[in-house]
Amino acid sequence: MPISTVLAAATAELTRAGVSSARVDAELLAAAVLGVPRGRLALSSGFDYIDKARFDEFVSRRAAREPVQYLTGSAPFRYLDLMVGPGVFVPRPETELLAEAGIRELRARGGGTLVDLCSGSGAVALAVAHEVPAARVLAVERSEASLDWLRANARRRAAAGDRPVEVVSGDVTDPDLLAELAATVDAVLCNPPYVPLGTPVPAEVAGHDPADAVFGGPDGLAVIRPVRERAAALLRPGGLLAVEHDESHADAVADLLATGGRFTEVTGHQDLTGRPRFVTALRAG
Ligand SMILES: C[S@@+](CC[C@H](N)C(=O)[O-])C[C@H]1O[C@@H](n2cnc3c(N)ncnc32)[C@H](O)[C@@H]1O
Known part of the structure; x- marks a missing residue:
């Protein structure tokens, strides 16, 4: 699944939940799931189904206002x-x-x-x-x-x-x-x-x-x-x-x-x- 599509949907969900840093947080969560630096997300090959399931869970928890740092662990x-949690x-x-x-x-x-x-x-x-x-x-x-x-x-x-x-x-x-x-x-x-x-x-x-x-x-x-x-x-x-x-x-x-x-x-x-x-x-x- 292309990374840009997934990020756009996650950003919209986080914005609806009142997260002010929605795009940045979506990128941080995607980078944590894919194990790449945030600045290299655009170069990654995208999510497989397992990555996508993990990302969706992170986005739901972030939408429930869990701190992004607790989710990424750092x-x-x-x-x-x-390390934080x-x-x-x-x-x-x-x-x-x-x-x-x-x-x-x-x-x-x-x-x-x-x-x-x-x-x-x-x-x-x-x-x-x-x-x-x-x-x-x-x-x-x-x-x-x-x-x-x-x-x-x-x-x-x-x-x-x-x-x-x-x-x-x-x-x-x-x-x-x-x-x-x-x-x-x-x-x-x-x-x-x-x-x-x-x-x-x-x-x-x-x-x-x-x-x-x-x-x-x-x-x-x-x-x-x-x-x-x-x-x-x-x-x-x-x-x-x-x-x-x-x-x-x-x-x-x-x-x-x-x-x-x-x-x-x-x-x-x-x-x-x-x-x-x-x-x-x-x-x-
Ligand atoms: C605002 S946090 C700051 C943590 C860290 N210094 C930072 O800047 O990220 C305050 C910390 O003080 C600790 N704390 C609160 N009361 C304390 C006390 N009486 N003695 C020692 N630590 C205390 C809390 O557990 C918490 O970790």
Whole structure:
């Protein structure tokens, strides 16, 4: 069956279901079924009956708003492809700039120690380990399901030659978290759950991303507050903290960090779409 006909029908079905990226998603699903890069779909010989049955199932699940990354089993993040599926938060493009803040900091020092709090699939930690080979990187995560994905991704990156990321099963609200590293860490990065409870979210997020990866308590700051405490304890004087936040929270997060004298140079940053997305600060002292 010609690929162009199949893609046109799938795009129409996904559009009817309200999927905004219908054509791209149809192509990603077709590429996953055929085992070819998306850019080479036009050169493929098309679907046989078994491929077509698998593709139709993927399109139906996507029309029911299952994230396309859960269906293809992978999510791009900077230079990496991460394994993802049910139970783990799908890394988002906007977080790539948060990772970049840590990468720049460690590159400027020629290495150092970086802690990724709320690591999920390990996207941020593994990107740093890949791009700053001299860095020691620790990834902290609480959810058992996410830890399975994180460990699998960490094993795969280590097998590919990256310096192994140290996976820590831990809770960022625990005051004793990584106490042995107190005042020695060069950078703490965190993309926490930060959506205020009750905020309407897209069907993919509501139905599939784990709720405790998305919602950060009634005001969206329930995890960011303890993250500030952990970062203050872990960072050496001059060390960098970068925290992602809801686009409505730029001032609230900047105030949280500026209050109390433990952080200086509190600075807001936008994502690639121009929305306020993360705040950086340096540990005072
Ligand atoms: C928004 S996701 C970010 C995942 C990953 N850093 C990324 O950018 O793709 C937040 C993650 O924080 C984890 N998490 C939530 N509360 C936590 C806690 N108290 N301690 C450790 N991890 C937590 C969730 O399980 C989830 O994996």
